[in-house]
Every structure is written in C-alpha cells, then in structure tokens.
Amino acid sequence: MSVENYKNFGASNDQYVSQFGNKGSLPLPPGKKLTIVTCMDARLDPAAHLGIHEGDAHVIRNAGGVAKEALRSIIISQQLLGTREIALFHHTDCGMLTFTTPQLQEKLKTAYPHAANEAESIDFLPFPNLEQSVKDDVAYLKNHPLVLKETTITGWVYEVETGKVKQVV
Amino acid sequence: MSVENYKNFGASNDQYVSQFGNKGSLPLPPGKKLTIVTCMDARLDPAAHLGIHEGDAHVIRNAGGVAKEALRSIIISQQLLGTREIALFHHTDCGMLTFTTPQLQEKLKTAYPHAANEAESIDFLPFPNLEQSVKDDVAYLKNHPLVLKETTITGWVYEVETGKVKQVV
Numbered sequence: 001m002s003v004e005n006y007k008n009f010g011a012s013n014d015q016y017v018s019q020f021g022n023k024g025s026l027p028l029p030p031g032k033k034l035t036i037v038t039c040m041d042a043r044l045d046p047a048a049h050l051g052i053h054e055g056d057a058h059v060i061r062n063a064g065g066v067a068k069e070a071l072r073s074i075i076i077s078q079q080l081l082g083t084r085e086i087a088l089f090h091h092t093d094c095g096m097l098t099f100t101t102p103q104l105q106e107k108l109k110t111a112y113p114h115a116a117n118e119a120e121s122i123d124f125l126p127f128p129n130l131e132q133s134v135k136d137d138v139a140y141l142k143n144h145p146l147v148l149k150e151t152t153i154t155g156w157v158y159e160v161e162t163g164k165v166k167q168v169v
Numbered sequence: 170m171s172v173e174n175y176k177n178f179g180a181s182n183d184q185y186v187s188q189f190g191n192k193g194s195l196p197l198p199p200g201k202k203l204t205i206v207t208c209m210d211a212r213l214d215p216a217a218h219l220g221i222h223e224g225d226a227h228v229i230r231n232a233g234g235v236a237k238e239a240l241r242s243i244i245i246s247q248q249l250l251g252t253r254e255i256a257l258f259h260h261t262d263c264g265m266l267t268f269t270t271p272q273l274q275e276k277l278k279t280a281y282p283h284a285a286n287e288a289e290s291i292d293f294l295p296f297p298n299l300e301q302s303v304k305d306d307v308a309y310l311k312n313h314p315l316v317l318k319e320t321t322i323t324g325w326v327y328e329v330e331t332g333k334v335k336q337v338v
C-alpha cells in the first residue's frame with residue numbers, strides 16, 4: 001500500500017495559517033545571522049530544541065549533518081544573505097554510524113544492476129566516530145577558502161535520548 | 170563584532186529538555202515513512218507548517234530545497250530507514266530566484282582570487298521559475314534509477330507571505 005501522508009498536509013497547514021500572525025512580513029535574510037547545519041533524522045526538531053523561530057536562522061539538514069554537502073548552501077547563506085555564524089550538530093544513534101559507502105553501494109548494485117555506475121559514483125559520507133566527525137566538519141569549514149574568515153563556527157552533539165545539546169568544539 | 174548566538178543555546182535547550190517527555194524512546198526509522206525536502210530559508214518551519222512531530226519524518230533542507238543535492242540523503246532514507254514517500258517544497262521569495270551561478274562565481278573569484286578554481290567548481294543550482302523548479306525536481310526524483318519506484322512523490326509551493334502550502338504536482 002502506498003504511503004500518502006501528503007493528504008493530511010492541508011488540514012495541518014490550515015491550523016498553522018490560522019495562527020500565522022505577522023510572519024508574512026519577515027525579511028529574507030536571517031535575523032540572527034545564523035546558519036544551523038544538522039542531520040535529517042526524524043527525532044530532531046532543531047527549531048524546538050534550540051529556541052529558533054521563523055525568521056531567525058537558515059537550517060541546512062542532510063543525512064548526518066555533513067559539512068561538505070552543506071558547503072553550497074553555506075556560501076549562498078553568507079555571500080547573498082549575510083549570515084556570519086555556523087553551528088553544526090551531529091547526534092547520538094545516527095544512521096551514519098552504522099554503515100560504510102561500499103556496503104551501501106553493493107546493496108544498490110545488487111538491487112539495480114542497470115544503475116551500477118550511478119551507485120558507484122555516490123560517496124554516502126558516513127562517519128565511524130561521532131565526536132570526531134563533529135571536530136572534522138568544523139575543521140573543514142574553518143579551513144575552507146570560500147567560508148568567510150570572520151565566521152563564528154561551533155560544533156555540537158545532540159543526544160536523542162535526552163534532548164540535550166553538548167558543545168564539542 | 171562577531172555573531173555568537175551559540176551562547177544562548179544552553180538556556181533554550183534546557184527548556185526543551187524539561188518538556189522532553191518520553192521522546193527518548195522514539196525509534197530511528199521515521200514513523201510516517203516520510204521524507205520532506207525543503208529550503209534552508211529562515212522563514213520556514215516545516216515541522217510547524219505541516220504538523221510534523223519528532224519521530225515522524227526525515228527533513229532534508231538546503232539552499233532552494235534542491236532534489237539533486239538531496240539524492241544522497243534520500244537513498245539513505247529509503248534503503249536504510251524505510252521511507253516510501255517524498256514531499257518536496259520550494260517557496261515564494263526564494264533567494265534561488267535572484268541570481269545565476271556565473272554571477273556568484275564571479276563574486277567569489279573577485280573576493281578570493283586564490284580560490285578561483287574552487288569557486289568555479291561549484292554549481293549553485295539556482296532556478297529562474299518557482300513552479301517549474303518544483304515540477305523539474307519531482308520529475309528528477311521520479312525518473313532517478315536509485316529512487317524506489319513505489320515512492321509517493323509530491324511537489325509543493327510554500328507561500329512565505331501567508332504560511333500556506335499549495336500542491337503543484
């Protein structure tokens with residue numbers, strides 16, 4: 001049976017719209033000059049666990065909260081929309097700690113032999129160590145020639161077991 | 170003066186943790202088998218405007234809500250964590266409607282002549298037409314050989330002026 005959550009979006013959205021207030025006049029550039037990078041994980045609600053509201057911050061999310069894939073968005077955020085701070089979060093019990101790129105490539109090549117080249121071309125960017133991955137990603141951003149030197153960059157772990165954030169770097 | 174929002178994360182997070190309840194026992198796979206793809210824009214709070222709660226859905230966000238860059242995360246979401254629906258959102262007044270890749274590359278090359286090659290290597294993936302960009306991204310996902318054929322895929326526009334979502338495809 002097909003999954004069709006989209007049929008419920010309208011009713012949920014009506015409720016949000018009824019309490020929208022004056023948010024329609026918020027400007028495009030983030031008010032707090034802040035960019036959050038974090039994982040797509042379903043258990044994370046970064047707005048809620050950081051006290052971020054509409055208009056405050058760019059939020060970039062991908063599998064892992066990987067800095068390398070966030071680079072395009074970060075450059076746009078800084079160069080066109082004026083942000084000057086990056087806070088990067090990885091989290092406990094992350095799926096990215098559970099596999100390697102060759103393992104996932106093999107799985108895909110078995111399922112889709114006609115797309116083997118496509119599967120082999122993708123680096124899935126998993127990481128074997130949580131705290132080290134935060135340190136590595138912060139170092140990547142601090143050293144990148146296209147990330148503004150004056151950027152405040154911090155790295156954090158979010159604990160899915162408790163909801164707590166812990167600064168790593 | 171440096172931007173240091175991170176100094177306020179602790180206090181905001183304490184409040185979230187105090188109301189965390191039993192969310193610590195939520196499983197890793199998204200309960201609704203749903204993946205949301207949307208823009209990093211600061212005015213968007215997809216959890217709020219779609220009625221999504223912790224544990225429900227993967228949320229992938231990048232500059233524009235671009236499907237191509239979300240592909241790595243979508244494959245991980247489907248192959249390792251069982252999602253079977255993708256809802257892709259772009260939005261009105263998006264920064265991605267305001268520039269071209271050569272324009273941003275030129276800006277970067279002028280500011281960082283030592284990183285000219287790096288700047289030229291990045292496709293910033295802007296789009297000139299909002300509704301067409303949603304249709305194109307949905308078509309990209311529907312036709313991609315590594316996206317599961319049984320996936321329900323819908324495309325939407327979010328109106329930053331009103332908070333409303335409108336299905337495009």
